Amino acid sequence: MAGMSLRHAVLGLLAEAPGSGYDLMRVFNLSLANVWPATQSQVYGELNRLAEAGLVEVADEGPRGRKEYAVTDAGRAELRHWMIDVEPNRVQRSDLLLRVFFLGQLSRAEAAAYLRREGDLAAREHDVLLKLREEVTSEKDACDEDGERGSGKDGGKDPDGLTTHGLLALEWGLRATRAAKDWADWAVEQLDAIELREGSGGGRAGDAGQLDGG
Template sequence: MSIRHGLLALLEQGPRYGYQLRSEFEARTGATWPLNVGQVYTTLGRLERDGLVKPHGEDAEGHVFYALTDAGRIELREWFDTPVDRKSPPRDELAIKLAMAVTVGALEDSQVDVAAVIQAQRAHTMAALQGCTRLKARALAAVEGPAAESHDLAWLLVLDQLIFQAEAEIHWLNNCETRLIRHAARPAAKAAVRGEQQ
């Protein structure tokens, strides 16, 4: 998740200070990826160091505003124009957990029940999917309403992604369960064949 580029995109709309950037970022993403103000200011410091933003005055309360530089606009255009790289996928905790559960669960004295891990995750993901579906109904009403704003559409797009991701995860968990069942049946089938041959 590129907070750096998200902040640059928000600054393209005009100068902002850190708390405004945090609020607008969360409004556009429905607070799916919450930011703390310290993280925003740390990122702004790096962007300033890299020449992508510059201080642009302050208000009566001492909030320092930041504005995009020409280099920042170029960086932002390149980000929008470049597809997200899928060659190095991010680590997925669930995939790692199941891979470890399968290997640890194969030990004779293991306390890991891989099927239970899958079932618990599927129930959790199904609940998340239902929550996102309810939120989508509200987001659709906002987008189709007379006072619709671009951040309503942005939130709807994020919700669609979360729904598709949850659906894919449930499908993958079902596939994992099927593979486990088939794998468990293989030694029993081999033993039965050996018994018939003797």
């Protein structure tokens, strides 16, 4: 019963602003894409389950069968409970680090190539996030100057609270990708040290003499 975070993601988004499943999907595909991705079928299913549990309700109906959901008091209580009382999940699976464990199965050159590739990927991801931050902050500044604060037509598209605190999450992404890049560089250096310690008699990892190739 621990977890169920999709449920709380939906609850949290609706707590910021009421919306339809379709509205939520936009947020899941943009703001939350790197934090808690979700598919369409998941979201619609969860909305129905939440409604059944009384944590959200259909506040309005629109064209094309649109159902606009809003959190109930019970929903708000559940959200608070989850945020304050529930231990965040500390388990993180990483197939990237899993490969690192088995680097001994590759030649030293292949292992180094793997780590360099990961470093590059992290660096590129870092750049993407930097650009994202620029976009988001410039949009937000424009909004702030309009005096739009959580009301008006754009309220659903760019709810103030979400981008504001979303920026904290984005900063985490920036720091994590930076750390990943630094780590990868460091790890490549370490390979040499391992090579030396284990000697060329150490087996498979020392076999390949060519250091720079593919």
